[in-house]
Amino acid sequence: MDILLAEDQSMLRDALAKLLSLNDEVKHVSLAKDGEEAIQILQLKIFDVVILDIEMPKKTGLDVLEWIRKNKINTKVIIITTFKRCGYFERAINNNIDAYVLKERSIDELMKTIKNVIAGNKEYSPELMENIFTTKNPLTTQEVEILKKISLGLSNKEIAENLHFSNGTIRNYISIILMKLNTNNRLLAVKLAKENGWI
Amino acid sequence: MDILLAEDQSMLRDALAKLLSLNDEVKHVSLAKDGEEAIQILQLKIFDVVILDIEMPKKTGLDVLEWIRKNKINTKVIIITTFKRCGYFERAINNNIDAYVLKERSIDELMKTIKNVIAGNKEYSPELMENIFTTKNPLTTQEVEILKKISLGLSNKEIAENLHFSNGTIRNYISIILMKLNTNNRLLAVKLAKENGWI
DNA sequence: ACATACATATTACATTTGTCACATCAAATT
DNA sequence: AATTTGATGTGACAAATGTAATATGTATGT
Numbered sequence: 151m152d153i154l155l156a157e158d159q160s161m162l163r164d165a166l167a168k169l170l171s172l173n174d175e176v177k178h179v180s181l182a183k184d185g186e187e188a189i190q191i192l193q194l195k196i197f198d199v200v201i202l203d204i205e206m207p208k209k210t211g212l213d214v215l216e217w218i219r220k221n222k223i224n225t226k227v228i229i230i231t232t233f234k235r236c237g238y239f240e241r242a243i244n245n246n247i248d249a250y251v252l253k254e255r256s257i258d259e260l261m262k263t264i265k266n267v268i269a270g271n272k273e274y275s276p277e278l279m280e281n282i283f284t285t286k287n288p289l290t291t292q293e294v295e296i297l298k299k300i301s302l303g304l305s306n307k308e309i310a311e312n313l314h315f316s317n318g319t320i321r322n323y324i325s326i327i328l329m330k331l332n333t334n335n336r337l338l339a340v341k342l343a344k345e346n347g348w349i
Numbered sequence: 350m351d352i353l354l355a356e357d358q359s360m361l362r363d364a365l366a367k368l369l370s371l372n373d374e375v376k377h378v379s380l381a382k383d384g385e386e387a388i389q390i391l392q393l394k395i396f397d398v399v400i401l402d403i404e405m406p407k408k409t410g411l412d413v414l415e416w417i418r419k420n421k422i423n424t425k426v427i428i429i430t431t432f433k434r435c436g437y438f439e440r441a442i443n444n445n446i447d448a449y450v451l452k453e454r455s456i457d458e459l460m461k462t463i464k465n466v467i468a469g470n471k472e473y474s475p476e477l478m479e480n481i482f483t484t485k486n487p488l489t490t491q492e493v494e495i496l497k498k499i500s501l502g503l504s505n506k507e508i509a510e511n512l513h514f515s516n517g518t519i520r521n522y523i524s525i526i527l528m529k530l531n532t533n534n535r536l537l538a539v540k541l542a543k544e545n546g547w548i
Numbered sequence: 549a550c551a552t553a554c555a556t557a558t559t560a561c562a563t564t565t566g567t568c569a570c571a572t573c574a575a576a577t578t
Numbered sequence: 579a580a581t582t583t584g585a586t587g588t589g590a591c592a593a594a595t596g597t598a599a600t601a602t603g604t605a606t607g608t
Contacts, residue, residue, distance in 0.1 A: 165364035253360040303537035338502030
């Protein structure tokens with residue numbers, strides 16, 4: 151088995167690589183420290199399995215997943231992440247992810263998952279399956295865009311200039327965002343959206 | 350060497366434990382999944398080195414460190430963390446930490462650090478030493494308290510009620526906070542303070 | 549062709565947030 | 579005893595934020 155492992159936290163990347171290599175069935179483990187590097191490596195070589203962390207600099211694991219599917223790279227993809235963000239999970243599912251597991255698992259379980267996806271099976275973390283239908287992101291792309299600006303600390307006026315809208319339009323959008331999220335100020339909206347992985 | 354490892358993320362805990370155990374000099378690695386568990390285990394057994402993650406449920410690694418020093422437990426303590434928060438670092442230094450390293454290191458380096466502290470040396474991540482003097486928390490305890498409330502999304506009025514002050518007083522405090530942090534709205538202040546580990 | 553939805557904008561308004569100057573009182577300092 | 583300092587409060591104001599009703603042009607569906 152040839153494996154590509156993309157994970158930004160050196161210690162975990164290093165540890166996982168060493169432990170995976172100890173396994174007889176694993177031929178070689180390539181490493182990437184961010185999404186961009188992962189994509190570069192994927193263009194040079196074929197892997198049986200690609201293991202992606204989500205939150206990485208440059209490009210996220212989800213970005214890499216989308217790139218893999220768009221370019222029809224023939225490989226299994228496993229997402230490993232700390233975060234129980236349903237938004238992340240949803241996006242992964244939409245891109246036909248093979249396995250989605252939380253870092254709350256052990257290495258042995260990860261090994262099992264790897265064999266499992268190579269055998270052609272899917273494997274989703276059950277904790278996430280539960281919530282998936284209840285907490286779907288209610289915001290449109292535009293609204294998400296605006297909420298992201300808010301989360302950076304921009305004022306309405308700044309957002310308006312930034313996105314080439316009138317101040318009033320932005321205020322309207324924000325009003326709708328607050329209504330949808332059932333919050334009554336921008337800070338709460340940002341907090342809620344972050345907790346759910348929507349921004 | 351007897352080692353206690355406290356880390357909430359199972360995958361990393363598991364991986365680190367396995368790799369540390371592979372080393373001949375390591376006799377046994379005990380595991381804790383949060384700060385509270387770590388303290389319990391520390392009451393039962395003596396360790397040469399305790400390795401603590403900071404952000405854990407129940408009690409943080411810094412809480413455990415403080416407990417160790419207060420109870421005069423004879424052991425070396427290493428903090429490993431993802432976060433370059435100077436506030437964290439400051440608190441660790443004040444409690445006579447033996448080593449403070451970022452998770453951006455490899456396992457081999459961690460092993461070196463362990464030997465190093467057992468030999469009686471200190472080891473601080475150099476990235477953090479640079480900033481420590483430049484970015485000291487300028488806020489008073491009261492101000493931090495208020496900023497925390499803000500970060501939860503409370504309005505001025507709510508904070509006032511919550512802390513038994515007048516609305517105006519809270520506004521004054523916030524005004525001072527914004528001035529100190531050189532920001533012009535509450536969201537930016539929260540963002541900045543979080544990035545620096547002040548709240 | 550017509551109705552509907554969508555994105556954008558305007559206006560007016562109420563509320564919240566942030567600034568500033570100053571008041572009060574108690575505790576600490578000189 | 580007089581002064582300074584710190585914590586708390588007030589009032590007045592400007593600016594930002596949030597709400598709501600409504601308008602307009604474009605695209606979409608039937």
